[in-house]
Amino acid sequence: MHPAFSVIFLTTLIGAGQGLLLALVTGQWYFVIGATPDQESGAFYAGGAAIAELLLVLGLVASFFHLANPQRAWRTATRWRTSWLSREVIVLPAVMGATFLYGVVHWFGWTPVLWTFGNQKSLDLSMAVGFAAAGAALALFLCTAMIYASVKFIREWASSWTVVNYTLMGLASGFTIAAAYASLAGSSLTEFFAGDALALTLAAMAARIFQLWRNTRLKCRSSMKTAIGVHHGQIRQISQGFLGGSYNTTEYRHGIGSEVVRGLVVLFLFLAFALPAALVAAGWATGEHPMLLLAALVQYVGLMVERWVFFAQGNHVQNMYYQRMA
Amino acid sequence: MAKKQLALVIDLNVCVGCHACVTSCKQWNTSGWSGPLPDQNPYDADPNGVFFNRVQTFECGTFPATETVHFPKSCLHCEEPPCVPVCPTGASYKREEDGIVLVDYDKCIGCKYCSWSCPYGAREFDPIAGVMKKCTLCVDRIYDTSLEPERRKPACVLACPAGARLFGDVNDPESEAARAIRENAGYQLMPEWGTSPANHYLPRRKTYMRLHEDELVRADNPLKFEADLPKPNFTAPSIDDMSSW
Numbered sequence: 001m002h003p004a005f006s007v008i009f010l011t012t013l014i015g016a017g018q019g020l021l022l023a024l025v026t027g028q029w030y031f032v033i034g035a036t037p038d039q040e041s042g043a044f045y046a047g048g049a050a051i052a053e054l055l056l057v058l059g060l061v062a063s064f065f066h067l068a069n070p071q072r073a074w075r076t077a078t079r080w081r082t083s084w085l086s087r088e089v090i091v092l093p094a095v096m097g098a099t100f101l102y103g104v105v106h107w108f109g110w111t112p113v114l115w116t117f118g119n120q121k122s123l124d125l126s127m128a129v130g131f132a133a134a135g136a137a138l139a140l141f142l143c144t145a146m147i148y149a150s151v152k153f154i155r156e157w158a159s160s161w162t163v164v165n166y167t168l169m170g171l172a173s174g175f176t177i178a179a180a181y182a183s184l185a186g187s188s189l190t191e192f193f194a195g196d197a198l199a200l201t202l203a204a205m206a207a208r209i210f211q212l213w214r215n216t217r218l219k220c221r222s223s224m225k226t227a228i229g230v231h232h233g234q235i236r237q238i239s240q241g242f243l244g245g246s247y248n249t250t251e252y253r254h255g256i257g258s259e260v261v262r263g264l265v266v267l268f269l270f271l272a273f274a275l276p277a278a279l280v281a282a283g284w285a286t287g288e289h290p291m292l293l294l295a296a297l298v299q300y301v302g303l304m305v306e307r308w309v310f311f312a313q314g315n316h317v318q319n320m321y322y323q324r325m326a
Numbered sequence: 327m328a329k330k331q332l333a334l335v336i337d338l339n340v341c342v343g344c345h346a347c348v349t350s351c352k353q354w355n356t357s358g359w360s361g362p363l364p365d366q367n368p369y370d371a372d373p374n375g376v377f378f379n380r381v382q383t384f385e386c387g388t389f390p391a392t393e394t395v396h397f398p399k400s401c402l403h404c405e406e407p408p409c410v411p412v413c414p415t416g417a418s419y420k421r422e423e424d425g426i427v428l429v430d431y432d433k434c435i436g437c438k439y440c441s442w443s444c445p446y447g448a449r450e451f452d453p454i455a456g457v458m459k460k461c462t463l464c465v466d467r468i469y470d471t472s473l474e475p476e477r478r479k480p481a482c483v484l485a486c487p488a489g490a491r492l493f494g495d496v497n498d499p500e501s502e503a504a505r506a507i508r509e510n511a512g513y514q515l516m517p518e519w520g521t522s523p524a525n526h527y528l529p530r531r532k533t534y535m536r537l538h539e540d541e542l543v544r545a546d547n548p549l550k551f552e553a554d555l556p557k558p559n560f561t562a563p564s565i566d567d568m569s570s571w
């Protein structure tokens with residue numbers, strides 16, 4: 001498929017925003033359950049939520065560049081019963097709203113206790129809003145990934161590994177950003193975030209490598225026989241019916257040599273996973289924030305390359321009909 | 327009776343690959359209700375254009391034992407169209423009354439998601455209007471009562487000089503289209519995806535004729551051999567009264 005930059009930006013930016021939001025909620029939860037003694041200030045969470053909101057907004061802006069008629073974008077919310085794209089369009093603003101609310105609640109320190117459990121732990125408003133926001137963010141990972149995983153005519157995408165990978169990569173980049181932010185803010189949560197970021201980055205790498213391997217072993221359900229319905233073992237296209245280009249020859253292929261794509265795979269494995277993992281580990285050990293900051297930046301660039309490769313490697317069934325120009 | 331489903335039946339045994347359906351489709355639709363079908367750089371390097379219908383050519387076998395198959399391809403108006411439920415706006419829809427799959431250009435946002443969900447590559451994006459376009463089965467012709475009844479057919483069907491294209495309700499067993507499918511082993515493309523295309527194709531058929539020896543040699547030839555008849559006299563009368571030579 002032909003990767004669209006708007007969608008690369010959209011999926012990586014909102015993934016990082018959702019991951020960061022989930023990191024903040026996790027950090028707060030660590031305190032609530034008593035894993036860390038000192039709670040962060042409300043301003044810390046509000047600042048983090050502001051960064052997450054910025055990432056989400058940038059992603060939303062990028063998505064509009066993908067639409068040819070963005071003035072009708074409101075209509076996309078109407079078919080949520082059947083379309084994952086429509087569901088994403090509904091859940092994304094919900095996540096943005098919840099993130100905003102989470103930041104506001106923390107900024108103003110609205111923490112009335114809503115519920116006290118038997119073990120003397122209590123649920124306050126900020127934590128409750130955090131849980132709701134986290135749930136929405138996880139739902140958004142599902143919606144975004146299912147847009148691609150539900151296209152059954154692109155076998156590289158049509159698997160639950162797409163959902164796993166979108167979620168893990170979003171979480172990894174979000175936690176790395178959270179670690180960088182916490183270290184800049186001098187927060188005691190830095191170590192938690194760095195440890196989680198390291199684990200998530202390595203998990204994301206493992207899952208992505210598995211998907212790369214899986215994609216080399218795919219079998220197409222269709223063949224030239226069923227495509228034109230002629231029962232012959234040897235069918236080749238002589239003409240696709242036109243000499244110029246068409247939507248079918250531009251949208252469904254990327255036009256980059258397979259050597260280059262293979263190089264990009266190595267590049268993203270290094271930039272999105274290996275290098276950030278090393279940097280996070282170093283930053284974790286030494287407590288130096290430039291390392292963590294660099295890790296977050298490098299990882300984001302790496303994930304953009306990863307997303308490009310993900311789209312480019314999708315091979316659509318319709319390409320069988322467009323093999324030869326003459 | 328099953329729901330009405332208008333569709334095309336394309337006889338691959340008859341199609342000669344002349345592209346008359348391609349040009350007539352482009353002409354009718356670019357100037358009509360569903361147009362324009364824009365071309366970009368039509369006279370320059372790297373031209374690119376929108377068509378609802380393409381004729382492709384395939385070759386089966388290895389030379390010299392080959393067979394050429396011309397294969398017209400357009401939206402198949404699937405009975406279970408995977409392109410419709412994925413549309414986030416509802417711009418893509420399948421008509422209840424006749425099963426035609428259409429795009430409402432006033433609702434489409436141009437996200438292209440529907441085209442990814444068509445295994446046949448039948449949808450083509452119009453980059454000028456920013457909306458998705460595809461074969462409409464000439465919905466603006468087939469119900470036009472200002473046309474004579476026999477002209478109320480898709481432009482491609484009327485244009486085909488070989489008569490390779492039939493149009494009708496494939497769910498009505500009495501229709502010409504349904505009968506052609508039934509009697510000539512009509513089939514659907516890529517049945518493995520469960521899309522149940524409404525358009526059908528009729529397969530290539532080999533026509534054989536068995537001739538027996540006695541059909542080649544005149545059994546009633548009294549001389550038992552073939553030869554020119556004796557030349558008549560120059561003045562002998564002939565059938566046209568001119569000359570017997």
Ligand code: SF4
Pocket residue numbers: 400401402403404407408409410427443444445446447448449460521
């Ligand atoms: S051929 Fe493609 S565009 Fe037409 S109805 Fe079937 S899936 Fe949809």
Ligand code: SF4
Pocket residue numbers: 412413414415416417418429433434435436437438439440441457458
């Ligand atoms: S391109 Fe238009 S018709 Fe296709 S899915 Fe998007 S909004 Fe629907």
